[in-house]
Amino acid sequence: MIVLNTAKELVRLESWDDIEGRPGYSDELDPSQHKLSSIIGQYAFQAQIRCGLSNCHTPHNRGYLVVTQSGRETNIGKDCGKRYFGVDFENLAVRFDRDMREKLARENVGNFLLRLDETQQRLKDVLDGDRAGAWVYKTSRPLLESARGVPSDIVRAVAAMLKNGQSLLTKDRPATERETQIAEAGGNRVKRPHMITEPIAEIRGLEALREENNLRKLLMVDLDTNLKALEGSDVDTMQPADVMRWSKWVNSVDAGFDRAEAAIRSGHELLTVENLRPFEEILKEPADRQRFNAFLKGLG
Structure with missing residues (x-):
């Protein structure tokens, strides 16, 4: 893959022939006769590419496309650049890499914004559909929090099972x-x-109750809040720090959905009368059994 960093956008090329056919390109550039002007691209291939400097030609897999002050272009590896152009190359490489990271991040956020409506609809389906995320979260909380309809003996048992990583009651x-x-x-x-x-x-599906699978945090605090924050955003006017932050978050969205959907499936396994009925055996008081049976009836 070859990526050219133009003034307006990143341009991707697949073939090395596209580089060799560029006006001004040379694979026999004498570094003693030229001074670097800028780095205009980078490349990475499984097959090795020969360095374009006339006194080097070292094969390498990753490198840069450079332009000299005379307008000549060639390709060099990182080590070749340091060896023959010294500090000038190192400074240009740092600047190029920083600019590439920002442009890639801006491109990443821009592409995400194009499908923002689709992602918001996906969130709505995952959160508000029949027995979806909102139902699983609301229905399962009494198993974790006392005084919400499930006897304390069961809440303590669930907490102990989660702490010990066991599913056997x-x-x-x-x-x-x-x-x-x-x-x-x-x-x-x-x-x-x-x-x-x-x-x-x-007891099946207890992983739905683990803190890392908290559906409110996954769907509301993270996905919903950030999707709303991105509405109406213009990626072209974002500050570099904001672009980098949003790009990192965008890269986590699919994993967030995957975790939430897995937690919902676990919640469906957990929240059945058949699965939870065995907890009744640890209850001692008739009133606790009545409360727990009322909770089970609410599962539908």
Whole structure:
């Protein structure tokens, strides 16, 4: 790939023939007879390209297209440029690389703005569709926050499972005397009453409740807020720092959608009566069972 940095835009060329056919290009430029004027492009190929300096010709995969003060053009690698043109080349390369990063970022943001309406519609579908992001977020919060309809015993159990990275719901019960004696016979120091941990069920979709999958942060705080901030923006008048910041964010949008959509799928696995019903076994009070059953009925 070859990228030329013109005054107005970046121009991409696929073939090295396009460079060799440019007026003024030479693959036998004598660096002792010429002084650099500017760097006008860069290239990267799997096959190696020969340096265009007459006293070098070192093969390389990545390099720059340069113009001399006499108007002659050639191609050189980074090491060749430093060796034969010294500080002049290094200064031009720093300036060129900075300008390229900004133009690529401006191009990236500009292309994103062209599909802004499409992205906003995608967000609407992911957020507000039937049992989509808003439903999963609102419906799942009681499993994480006390006093929102789910008994505290279940909220604590969910928190412990998330902390330990496990999906197996368990319940502790007092051991029988026989079980206690067996434990003691095994050489273990047993505290009485001895407790036995028994498995109840595997709970699917708990990853939907992890903080990194928080749908409000992914869809509202990040995507919705930033999409609204970009509405009506003119990429051509953006300050360089803003362009770089927005370009970095634009590059994260698809990953944000992917994470949100995965969290919604996990939420659908989680938020079913069949999947959550086993939590009822850890409840001790009838009133807690009634509250939890009311929550389950609300799942539809």
